[in-house]
Amino acid sequence: MAGKERKLSELAEMVGGEFNGKLDPLIHGVEDLERAGSGQLAFVADRKGGQRITASRAAAFIVPRDLPVGDQPVIRVDDPALAMARVQQYFAQEPFIAAGIHPTAVIGRECKIPAAVSIAAGVIVGERVVLGERVVLHAGVVVGDDTIIGDDTMLWANVTVYPKCRIGSRVIIHSGAVIGSDGFGYVYDRRAGRHVKRIHQGIVEIGDDVEIGANTCVDRGTFGATRIGKGTKIDNLVQVAHNDEIGENCLLIGQSGLAGSVTLGNGVVLAGQAAVKDHIRIGDGAMVAAKAGVIADVPPGGIVSGMPAISHKQWLKASIIFAELPGLVRELKQLAKRVDELENLEGHDDSGR
């Protein structure tokens, strides 16, 4: 956090908010409401959070525009969470210090590496790799031959990038993630009784401002590329398969997975442990609920749940009834009994049934 300090009024200006309060305290960091103390800024996401301000020891608060507060110094904004994220980024951001290339790092031949990079101990870079300005490769990162990485991109420790991948600018990849491994593709040779491996000669293309979580896997294309559109954020332990095409600003949440050749539009959300069948198309802004299994295309804006995934509303209703199925069976049995009785009254002959 580097000893930065700003007056609350300055921070208000920074986030396009309205400064209010008798005092204009000097702020040197942010914290949550419970932990914040002297010199720290906290935020309240919505009107319900208002009463928690009184209990907090924070020096100042970011609050919704219409929240009634007393004399507390505040920044009023439309979206407190967004303003807070920005202030947090401001305090967290440190000037890039080019640590250069650690003597234990191994750099292949014919690489293009600017002076302003930080390549940590134990990093291994292949041949003909091109790095942008201010790239940070943490300890133990392995970058394969012929890979290109854009400006200001950071690979955390022990990330692996296979050869020939293209990674954009301002990308963050977390530890243990694997980019460019072979897709899972085989052709069964009946005569020989074995699976024959399909060579995956394609690549992976990761757009600008993408973030990829820890231990997530992104397979290379069989032919062509597996693509992740700019601004898309992927959580931990997610599977992205060969030739998937993921649009911009999507969110893929923990342990979700795509089979091969899936197309996601822009702004698609996959919740935790959701999965999508191969060759499926999911339209812009669609949402796939947690644990859903998508086996048919989803139109733009669609919301689906369940396995197989159906409309979320329909699934919600069906799920409630599912839990009550034993009661339903009892009702059906009772009804059958009543019909039996009615038939007996009518002198019905059941023998024909």
Add this chain to the structure above:
Amino acid sequence: MAGKERKLSELAEMVGGEFNGKLDPLIHGVEDLERAGSGQLAFVADRKGGQRITASRAAAFIVPRDLPVGDQPVIRVDDPALAMARVQQYFAQEPFIAAGIHPTAVIGRECKIPAAVSIAAGVIVGERVVLGERVVLHAGVVVGDDTIIGDDTMLWANVTVYPKCRIGSRVIIHSGAVIGSDGFGYVYDRRAGRHVKRIHQGIVEIGDDVEIGANTCVDRGTFGATRIGKGTKIDNLVQVAHNDEIGENCLLIGQSGLAGSVTLGNGVVLAGQAAVKDHIRIGDGAMVAAKAGVIADVPPGGIVSGMPAISHKQWLKASIIFAELPGLVRELKQLAKRVDELENLEGHDDSGR
């Protein structure tokens, strides 16, 4: 296994069991019933296993207190599996040999590292890291700045720990696990049409005697800490998200996952591929069945299944009926037909329906 040998009677004393048998064989190791041979001890978990003793070539057996066996040398205990685990630990345990710091390891400035540690080849330790006595860091481990690790903790090869984490004593972390990666948190900026990253300035705190499986991920807190209580055991490929608070002695089984800010009590069990929604609380001793998706709080001792998770008993009944739904539909249709007939007999007029 180091050439240790103990008389069966000595092992009996070690585990608080009762030694029986004409012979008191010298035991130098343990094996399962099928594989065990001369000088090896095997165990029978329950009374049903009794007849398998006759077929085994083991030198001796750990058995339930009341199991009738012939002349075989045995140790009688209340809990054979527990006694076996202890004997196995006894034979597996080797005196700590401080291999020191391998010349290829890279240690940052201002670290506190005792003489009695084993830091293998290719390990990279950041700055101001504090290691306890007898810490073992296997090859390729990366430990971030300002991390503190307790006594007798072992990190297997290629584990990554981000900066500022706190890891207790006697902790085991398996290869590929990532501790302290950023949580998955963004605020959508509608005007700019992009996700703004929330800085994760919190940490991870791992209690004593915790074990964490291969390629499992534990994200750091947004603010404050993600906490794993002492004695909790986590399997492979599990996702623990930002600000989760996991109690003591929990079991999180393979590929299960928690969303952010989940609270687990003590002794909670999450079975394989189970998942828990953000901000959910699960009480002490509760169990979440395999593949369940928990979207509502679970009381202490609760057992839940299904997606959405409901009481396990209710889910079991409903699941059986689910499989029989086609039959249910047929019954309903037949019943409707019988009602049709009854109505016809009554000269009913259906037009109003």
Add this chain to the structure above:
Amino acid sequence: MAGKERKLSELAEMVGGEFNGKLDPLIHGVEDLERAGSGQLAFVADRKGGQRITASRAAAFIVPRDLPVGDQPVIRVDDPALAMARVQQYFAQEPFIAAGIHPTAVIGRECKIPAAVSIAAGVIVGERVVLGERVVLHAGVVVGDDTIIGDDTMLWANVTVYPKCRIGSRVIIHSGAVIGSDGFGYVYDRRAGRHVKRIHQGIVEIGDDVEIGANTCVDRGTFGATRIGKGTKIDNLVQVAHNDEIGENCLLIGQSGLAGSVTLGNGVVLAGQAAVKDHIRIGDGAMVAAKAGVIADVPPGGIVSGMPAISHKQWLKASIIFAELPGLVRELKQLAKRVDELENLEGHDDSGR
């Protein structure tokens, strides 16, 4: 791709296909229909793909035997995908170049390592390790003591192999995979109120021609071995637990998982995110659908879906009805109303019910 060139007729012979065409173009690589251009071969999987040939700029095509095409130079085969896989392998295959042992690699004592290997920068090999001919260990790989690896096996960057594992010939293991970590086994000690770890003294045995995906985990046996039969292919992020016995030529697709002591026959397919309970047996050629949870044995050739997994056909029917449950409840209510009316007509007395 190394500048290889072959006449189309030669490639036809290589794959046992029939060459047709006025020209016999020189082929130097393969691509998909859309991307292929001069000198490149593309393939059409089935008769439906025929019309896409006209639009393609590929120099030649592999096509089904009976597909009508014009003058285009083609190779006619029974199984175009298989022939294509073989041609792709031919072009991708490069002569093994023994790069030897990189000076930054660390090799333990008493290893047996042939001259013809490639051990990259930052690789760490334990003691008494035995490597076959032409083994390739990419950067950052860690191989534990006493492990044996067969001929022509390749471990991609940052793979971890624990001690004492046995890996066959022509095996491919992708980055981040962990082989031989401890199984998840504890015995609860009620008196002490804690989980006691079971030592996993077993090993992992991986057969010839196995491929293991990125960040997949294979735990070692408690006793004995966890076994993966020859020719089996495992995708990314899959969990294989202690003492699993996987047959030959199985396919385990992304994020699927086995609990401990599961037995899979030969040719078993586990689709994405499927899971199998401990001690379950799945017969030869059985298929487990995506997201299924298997809790009972599956006979050879069985196809199962759902959680709990039931016959796939039964599950399909039940799933369709599940989505329509609200309608079913409405029908039941309407029917009940009609029975009410009939009972009223009969002058029924409901008080007894």
